[in-house]
Amino acid sequence: MTPMLLAELAIEAGVPPGVLNVVHGGKEAVDALCTHPAIKAVSFVGSCHVGEHVYKLSSDHGKRAQCMMGAKNHAIIMPDANKDQSLNALVGATFGAAGQRCMATSVAVLVGEANKWIPDIVAKAKTLTINAGNVAGTDVGPVISIQARQRIESMIAKGVSEGAKLELDGRNPTVPGFEKGNFIAPTIFSGVKPHHEVYKTEIFGPVMVIVAVDTLDDAIALTNANPYGNGTGIFTQSGAAARKFQNEIDVGQVGINVPVPVPVPYFSFTGSRGSKLGDLGPYGKQVVQIYTQVKTVTARWFDDASVSTGVNTTISLK
Numbered sequence: 458m459t460p461m462l463l464a465e466l467a468i469e470a471g472v473p474p475g476v477l478n479v480v481h482g483g484k485e486a487v488d489a490l491c492t493h494p495a496i497k498a499v500s501f502v503g504s505c506h507v508g509e510h511v512y513k514l515s516s517d518h519g520k521r522a523q524c525m526m527g528a529k530n531h532a533i534i535m536p537d538a539n540k541d542q543s544l545n546a547l548v549g550a551t552f553g554a555a556g557q558r559c560m561a562t563s564v565a566v567l568v569g570e571a572n573k574w575i576p577d578i579v580a581k582a583k584t585l586t587i588n589a590g591n592v593a594g595t596d597v598g599p600v601i602s603i604q605a606r607q608r609i610e611s612m613i614a615k616g617v618s619e620g621a622k623l624e625l626d627g628r629n630p631t632v633p634g635f636e637k638g639n640f641i642a643p644t645i646f647s648g649v650k651p652h653h654e655v656y657k658t659e660i661f662g663p664v665m666v667i668v669a670v671d672t673l674d675d676a677i678a679l680t681n682a683n684p685y686g687n688g689t690g691i692f693t694q695s696g697a698a699a700r701k702f703q704n705e706i707d708v709g710q711v712g713i714n715v716p717v718p719v720p721v722p723y724f725s726f727t728g729s730r731g732s733k734l735g736d737l738g739p740y741g742k743q744v745v746q747i748y749t750q751v752k753t754v755t756a757r758w759f760d761d762a763s764v765s766t767g768v769n770t771t772i773s774l775k
Contacts, residue, residue: 468523491515498737498747499523502559512735521747523561523735525728527659528687532562532716533702536570538692542714544574546692547665548581550716552643555600556663559732560688560717563660564649565667566676572669575647581626582626582643587630589638592628599639600662606639609662613644616666618654627663651679659685673698681707686730688718709733 480486491499491514498521501511515522532547550562558709567574579730585596600606608626617623627642641663649656649666656666670676680689690712691702699713709729712718720727726738737743 474694487511488514490545493498493517496520497750498522500744500747502739518773521735521737523737523747524733525726525739527685528559528561528728528732528734529564529656529659529683529685530560530562530563530688530690531676531680531683531708532689533566533568533673533680533691533693534574535568535611535673535691535693535695535698537694537698538571539714540574540577541695543692544577544581546714546716547578548585548643551665552582552585552597552663555597555641557601557661562690562716563665564656564683565665566679567667567669567673568673568676573747574622575645575667578665578667579645582625582645585643587632587640587642589632589635597643597663600641601639603639605662606641609641609660609664611633612658612660612662613653613664616646616649616653619653619655620648621650621653621655621666624667630727636644651682673701677702677705680760681705684730685732687728687732688712690714690716690718709769 466509480490487510490496491511499511499515500523501508501524503524503526508526509698512522512524513750523575532550534543534547541590547565550560551565554561556563565578586594587597588595590598600609613623613626613628623644624647625643625645627644630640630642632638632640644662644664645667646655646665646670647667649668650656651668653666655664656668668679670679686708688710689706689708691699692714693699693702703711703713708730709719709727710718720741722741726733737747
């Protein structure tokens with residue numbers, strides 16, 4: 458049985474949630490779900506390429522759709538930031554889950570004197586423990602597949618060939634108990650420019666790219682020029698800098714001294730621009746809206762004994 462047929466049979470049979478939770482398959486299964494008349498709303502999380510396809514196909518078939526897509530989250534480090542707290546947050550947000558999350562902080566924007574902190578960032582990253590997730594004390598586990606490891610390694614090689622400085626090379630780490638595995642240790646580039654592929658592409662792995670700018674205005678302009686608008690953060694002890702940043706930044710989820718600014722569940726996901734298609738988010742009140750079809754009924758009843766007084770051009774409902 459093909460994935461498409463399985464999806465269609467499940468829908469037509471009215472299989473309730475919990476009985477069939479996952480339909481496996483590729484494009485044909487996706488297209489079946491996006492086009493079937495029994496489905497009224499579609500929610501997606503994944504890459505931009507697939508998200509754009511899902512959104513267009515679902516919309517073309519009259520369905521409500523929300524697509525949460527790619528990211529290249531920037532963390533702006535001001536020179537007045539609390540150094541230890543900021544470095545801990547930055548390293549944790551970049552390399553946690555081996556960088557395999559849409560809310561990973563993959564771009565560190567060092568403003569002014571904060572550019573001198575690169576050796577400290579590298580030193581902090583080196584303290585992380587690389588091992589399998591079932592080993593106590595693991596900070597960075599393996600990436601999801603051989604293909605993912607190969608893709609990430611090719612992006613690292615691309616960064617080197619483009620002229621970015623490889624401050625910390627995480628390729629081929631020695632992992633006790635694992636001669637083979639899909640492991641990549643924390644990797645850090647400095648001297649990265651906006652035209653570099655490692656800056657433009659969501660690597661989805663434990664790779665940090667560092668961009669140096671002179672001022673907060675430069676940091677805001679850099680972040681706003683990036684096509685993604687998923688999440689961003691600023692690390693500073695200046696209320697004025699924080700207020701300027703939150704007002705001028707064109708990104709849906711903003712953290713102030715918070716590295717992964719995902720809102721709590723009763724607010725919805727608010728990523729924007731290239732990171733999201735659709736007006737409504739996947740949780741909070743908005744998720745109720747997208748999965749609810751509103752119906753308005755207007756009715757009027759007449760007493761059989763009532764006498765018509767003629768045609769009325771206006772009706773008062775009382």
